[in-house]
Amino acid sequence: MSKIDSHLLLNDNQKTLLQSVNIITVEWKSEQQSEAREFLKSNELLPEQILNGNTKWRTRNKNDRKNIIKYLYQCTCGSNVSAHKDTKGTGKSQVQFNFVECLAHVEITVEKKSGFFSKAKGYFEHNEECKKALRIAPSILNIHPSVKQMALDLLTLNASSIQILNDNQKFVEQKCQSQVIIDNYRLLLKPSDISNLTREFRKVQLKINTRILVEYSLENIFGKSDNDDKIDKFSLLKEACFHYQAKTKDSRLEVGLSTKEQREFAWNYGHQNILLLDGTFGICNRKILLFIILVLDKKSQGIPIAYFIFTPPSGKCVQSGYNYEILQKFLSKFKEALGTKNDVSFTPKVFNYYYLILF
Numbered sequence: 001m002s003k004i005d006s007h008l009l010l011n012d013n014q015k016t017l018l019q020s021v022n023i024i025t026v027e028w029k030s031e032q033q034s035e036a037r038e039f040l041k042s043n044e045l046l047p048e049q050i051l052n053g054n055t056k057w058r059t060r061n062k063n064d065r066k067n068i069i070k071y072l073y074q075c076t077c078g079s080n081v082s083a084h085k086d087t088k089g090t091g092k093s094q095v096q097f098n099f100v101e102c103l104a105h106v107e108i109t110v111e112k113k114s115g116f117f118s119k120a121k122g123y124f125e126h127n128e129e130c131k132k133a134l135r136i137a138p139s140i141l142n143i144h145p146s147v148k149q150m151a152l153d154l155l156t157l158n159a160s161s162i163q164i165l166n167d168n169q170k171f172v173e174q175k176c177q178s179q180v181i182i183d184n185y186r187l188l189l190k191p192s193d194i195s196n197l198t199r200e201f202r203k204v205q206l207k208i209n210t211r212i213l214v215e216y217s218l219e220n221i222f223g224k225s226d227n228d229d230k231i232d233k234f235s236l237l238k239e240a241c242f243h244y245q246a247k248t249k250d251s252r253l254e255v256g257l258s259t260k261e262q263r264e265f266a267w268n269y270g271h272q273n274i275l276l277l278d279g280t281f282g283i284c285n286r287k288i289l290l291f292i293i294l295v296l297d298k299k300s301q302g303i304p305i306a307y308f309i310f311t312p313p314s315g316k317c318v319q320s321g322y323n324y325e326i327l328q329k330f331l332s333k334f335k336e337a338l339g340t341k342n343d344v345s346f347t348p349k350v351f352n353y354y355y356l357i358l359f
């Protein structure tokens with residue numbers, strides 16, 4: 001009995017049927033790449049064929065290993081999606097073909113460095129109903145790669161969804177003569193595209209999975225347990241974090257951040273000098289308070305040197321969620337993080353009137 005990949009969306013009947021079918025494995029060496037492409041092409045499995053959205057193959061998993069990537073594809077006519085209807089973010093049905101229990105699926109192994117296809121393993125035969133299945137919804141066109149890149153560039157600059165949509169609209173009007181489809185790609189972005197791109201951006205660029213609870217992400221980044229993967233992924237954030245306390249039933253969430261560069265600014269412009277503290281409440285759709293410590297440079301321009309992020313104590317509203325104790329706690333933690341220079345500890349001269357005594 002062969003093991004069935006758990007990423008395939010199958011019903012019980014399909015699982016039983018798959019036990020008795022012949023799974024085929026084809027392997028290619030580097031000099032057999034044209035054969036590999038020919039084989040994949042005849043099964044509509046070349047990456048460019050899958051990407052244009054006209055095939056029935058749907059990506060079920062991407063297993064990124066050290067030297068290889070394994071892509072798992074499944075025929076959409078055999079994808080038992082109703083079993084996964086609770087998946088977050090899938091409000092609208094994406095089904096384009098009727099479900100007819102087709103068993104076709106394949107895992108393709110690609111060498112990372114060379115991009116060579118080294119193996120295809122699976123069941124390539126579509127059942128009769130699948131071959132006859134009619135499209136019940138138009139194919140979903142992919143976003144044009146350039147349009148996607150433009151949106152991702154704007155996300156890097158912290159642009160809002162509205163700014164990205166406006167920019168895209170202008171681009172389509174002015175540079176594409178209002179044409180919205182080119183070469184089977186669409187050019188006009190929808191608000192849902194921005195949500196998807198933002199999620200992808202966070203996952204790829206910031207290594208944060210927004211499909212899991214925020215609490216888990218925070219614990220994952222700032223929590224005590226360290227593994228090599230985490231040190232590598234979040235090294236910058238971890239290095240900047242001088243205080244972290246997870247939110248529990250009895251304690252509030254507290255995060256103190258200051259990068260190495262900011263700590264140097266603190267010493268250069270804040271030691272024996274003026275520090276300013278600015279507070280703002282409800283900075284996102286959560287009840288979060290943010291306090292920023294600023295120093296003034298030679299041109300009297302404010303430079304943020306530390307951020308205190310915390311939630312109000314339970315039962316309190318955001319505006320009254322801070323007091324002397326919490327700010328003092330953050331400030332002393334920050335002072336600890338600044339350490340000493342020439343045996344002298346960090347000491348501001350004036351700290352915007354009354355908070356000076358907190359240091």
Ligand SMILES: [Zn+2]
Binds near residue numbers: 125
């Ligand atoms: Zn099929």
